Amino acid sequence: MKLFATLLVAAVAAGFSGDLHAGDMFKGRQLYNSHCAVCHGAGGQATMPGAPSFARQERIIKPDFTLLASIRTGKNAMPAFQGILTDRDILDVIAYIRTMN
Template identity: 35%
Template structure:
């Protein structure tokens, strides 16, 4: 009946299998990046030359988090601030995604770091 005996044993035992959507879930923060940042900085993180800076390989994105947090919360030049639009957890996920994608080697950002940056203004 079943060729794969492991699968058959799981089915017969009534074991729950992970949903296909759970297996294909995007990395945390990616959806928020796609919704809020990709239009300008591009899905590739390469930006648009002369208009929107690249995030891929950018020292600002990978280095000390304080300047990055200030810009993302308060905005700079053409970039809007997100302090009133996204929660600490959402911003932490989004920024961690940017700091660890496209070959970037930045450290993860925590919601507590976002909260502290909000207090610093």
């Protein structure tokens, strides 16, 4: 009972804390469709040679922070998104691409 109360308090605290951000995949989907789908494909089947297909889990088996860094600064043919998307936006997009399988 005491454990249950502790878990409940922790869950409520997490739910109301604006800073503990779990990626919002619905917002992530909108951002993905407008900024990423042109190369990575609307359903995660890449349309550009060399771009990973997220529907096949290509290149996303890495921590969020590593992916965030690549998306922020860009990589070879991929443009940088720093200044276009906030880190929070990018984390939302990452949450969405992790659901594409």
